[in-house]
Amino acid sequence: MxxxxxxxxxxxxxxxLTGRMDIAGTQEIEQQFTTIAAGQKxxxxxxxxxxxxxxxxxxxxxxSCARAQMNRGGAMALVxxxxxxxxxxxxxxLDSLIPIxxxxxxxxxxxxxxxx
Amino acid sequence: xxxxxxLQVGNDIAELSRLGAWVESWATQHRVADETAQRIDLCxxxxxxxxxxxxxxxxxxxVIELRIAEAGENLILDIDDDGVAFDPTLAPxxxxxxxxxxxxxxWGMRIVRKxxxxxxxxxxxGRNRLSLVFYPRPAA
Numbered sequence: 674m675x676x677x678x679x680x681x682x683x684x685x686x687x688x689x690l691t692g693r694m695d696i697a698g699t700q701e702i703e704q705q706f707t708t709i710a711a712g713q714k715x716x717x718x719x720x721x722x723x724x725x726x727x728x729x730x731x732x733x734x735x736x737s738c739a740r741a742q743m744n745r746g747g748a749m750a751l752v753x754x755x756x757x758x759x760x761x762x763x764x765x766x767l768d769s770l771i772p773i774x775x776x777x778x779x780x781x782x783x784x785x786x787x788x789x
Numbered sequence: 790x791x792x793x794x795x796l797q798v799g800n801d802i803a804e805l806s807r808l809g810a811w812v813e814s815w816a817t818q819h820r821v822a823d824e825t826a827q828r829i830d831l832c833x834x835x836x837x838x839x840x841x842x843x844x845x846x847x848x849x850x851x852v853i854e855l856r857i858a859e860a861g862e863n864l865i866l867d868i869d870d871d872g873v874a875f876d877p878t879l880a881p882x883x884x885x886x887x888x889x890x891x892x893x894x895x896w897g898m899r900i901v902r903k904x905x906x907x908x909x910x911x912x913x914x915g916r917n918r919l920s921l922v923f924y925p926r927p928a929a
Contacts (some may be wrong), residue, residue: 763898764903
């Protein structure tokens with residue numbers, strides 16, 4: 674898997690994940706992802722549009738970091754999952770834990786509203 | 790003529806990385822819809838992960854065998870292992886995770902039950918066999 678992080682002018686940090694988020698893929702990005710997503714209070718958008726497969730092991734990483742970020746007073750959102758990844762997120766019930774938005778702009782607005 | 794394909798994996802987390810390539814090979818060869826192939830890929834990954842991570846430590850499964858077979862319009866995925874008897878269809882689903890608790894996980898069987906259309910278990914000849922049936926679903 675690959676991970677890229679970008680800071681946006683509106684104060685939201687975007688993490689772009691690409692690849693197959695199975696056990697091997699998750700292990701490849703987990704440490705870097707956790708540091709960026711949960712290391713300090715922030716508004717985090719995780720762009721899932723390049724993730725081709727998401728297993729429960731990857732969901733574990735997403736939820737752990739979202740929870741850690743919430744405990745720091747920040748927030749995390751997921752954006753633009755491919756149809757099958759979205760289906761897996763809903764099947765597991767993650768859509769009730771982490772908000773999922775169709776695009777970066779709506780995710781950014783949603784996070785900023787929740788942080789007020 | 791109905792087709793089938795099989796794969797043997799060892800009881801090792803590193804073996805999970807072979808599942809995706811296996812699914813892709815038969816899905817391409819037999820023109821299985823992407824949506825169906827991806828559901829099978831995810832269910833197989835979750836179930837093989839369960840066998841590897843939840844198997845009995847005194848008598849772990851040595852080999853896990855997967856077989857996919859065409860059955861009319863449906864596809865049937867069988868997953869066999871030689872570990873201790875365990876019927877995951879009888880195990881209660883874990884309570885939903887909340888953001889207030891410390892718990893994460895317990896999503897594997899929830900995903901399998903939602904993304905497959907039938908789940909059957911039987912124990913025969915000292916082996917567990919889980920059979921999942923996938924019906925064709927209209928494209929989203």
